[in-house]
Amino acid sequence: MTVAAGLGYALIALGPAFSLFAGVVARKPFLVLTLLSSTLFWLISLIVLSGIWRGFLPIKSGTWWAYAILIITSVALQEGTRLVFWRLYKKMEEMLDAFADRISKPRLSLTDKMLISLAGGLGHGVAHAVFFCLSLLTPAFGRATFYVERCSKMPFFLASALIALGFLVIHTFSMIIAFNAYDEKKKCDQIVVPVVHLAAAVMTLVNLAPGGCLIGTPLLLVMAALTLQYCWRVACRRLTEHQHRQLNNN
């Protein structure tokens, strides 16, 4: 439905990402590089996943349990990727700290680390939105729109844009939670992240039922809001603790 509609859908999916990028990430070149590398990681994990599943495609749309297995394996792989990303980040942090000591600049502060985890999460989220939503959006720039059978009340593009938005928020902020949890070694937070991811992914299974997308999509956005709120709590707590420690030290 014309260029305006296409742009609108693209902005629904990626608008918050753009503002995060322009406001936070673009100011520090290192964060941009982090974003690009985490996007690459996500892409590689997706390619590996599709390599594994290629033999079983195409899945008949009636068999929802096949999709369930698909989702479980995908989430498992992506959480594994997150762990690998964390390990690499730790190594890089050591190198950066050593380098900072060598040129006698201050080491990475807590906000720096959180910014890096934000950029990493944003990379994952942007990759998800781009590959799952944007690449299918080209027909939306034309003159008509498209409805899937099972979702006859919402244009397909709108549904996929909203879902992409939800997942973008979830990926971005769960990366912050995850990095904090790995750093502080808090088990409960470490469990929360994969659980949230899995729950959100399973929720999209609801879309397989006829008319399900009217329920699934808002639920997903609610999950995204919950993730956002949880991350806010974690970040506030961590920062105020850091504050107090600094004040006590001084």
Next chain:
Amino acid sequence: MDPAAASPAPAPAAEEPRSDASLLDALGGEVLAVMSPVSICMALVVLLISLLSPPSSGSVAAGSPPPVTAATLVYLESPTDTPAQKFVGALLDAAVFVALVAVVTFVLVALYYYRCTGFLKNYMRFSAFFVIFSMGGAIAAAVLRRLAAPLDAPTAFLLLFNGAAVGVLSVFASAVPILVRQGYMVALAVIVAAWLSRLPEWTTWIMLVALALYDLVAVLAPRGPLRMLVELASSRDDELPALVYESRPTVGPATSSSSYASAMGSVEMQTMADSGRVGGSRYDRVEQDEDASRAVVEMRDLGRGRSNIGEMNRSSGSVLQMDNLEREVPVTPIELPSNQIGSQHAVIQIEQSEEAETAPLVSAASSNNAASDEEQRQSSSSEPLDFEMFESTRGIKLGLGDFVFYSVLVGRAAMYDLMTVYACYLAIIAGLGCTLILLSICRHALPALPISIMLGVTFYFLTRLLMEPFVVGASTNLVMF
């Protein structure tokens, strides 16, 4: 400031400025300064291609017939051939192309060796003018036609001519604002890449792989033409007679004695601070440069009256250049059948070659001077340093050929689907990052094509064959993860 009453919030704000000056700000700026124009170039090429020839993977016949270039001298692909025929034909095409590029590179090296730099520079200027005026004009005409935008011929001619003239000036003169020069470099790359993307599919892929391999050989092998060229250029302390994208302004060779402007312009000298850091990481220099440039300015104050002041920094290894040469090989005039692009172009099909482009050389600023610089480095900083002609850059240089071939790859991916475009874009950027990391480790000319092109081709085929059915199948059912 009321520390007692201050809430915790201002405290981090107070330390923010200090941490803002921390590592995250200093690192990665130069890498990004190269990646952004590459990204912009690729984005423009994808936009042009999707505007001019809507992605239709199979219909070669529906679009304009592919240009008759040196890349299709042996075999011109037609959709009715069998895959085996296409493959063999494409191999032959690629071999001929690479041979042509190699020959022209050797000719270039010979010309440079015999100091025909005037001829080379004028030829470069002519080719830049021709590309912008003729090929750029054809593309502009096609875009106007596609958008149904009215523009009369005299105005178009005037605008094109002026644009091309400014382009020629900006490419080699040193007094042009850096942004204009960078813009024209990107424009040149976009035009050439958009032109080259019209080659048939198999030919394009095999040609890209062949060029990546050629690049590897030409830059790293001891008798490779591009390596010889770089060594020649650095032994004469002259800049390469090539079209190169610079991310920072260069100050041209100063024939007069020192001028403050040149001193201020990112002059670098490596170890004013301490001589022990020669082997330090690349990032060391980011910091040292600031100290160094101040120190150099002070030195210049002392040595104002010296007649020749140049700069020794090329050796300091802080200049990491990826140089590339761009040449043109005019092919014999060939009349193209009148296609919708019509007009005057393509009387001569210019091969933007390759020889230049193919050799991205990352030269850590003239290894030849390294020896003499070592000595000077060991000596104390107070000793009057013997400068020579300088070319002060801080930042990475990337040859225009790299831009062109990255964009050709992404453009060809755009003709299939947008998903492949994103995958190839990420692959190319990753390859570029790896090349830059390698550059900081081994400080000599490195080819920028191989890693990126190989990654790009791999990711294209993986995405097309593996990922797309998977992702499209999942997302059209609105099942996402």
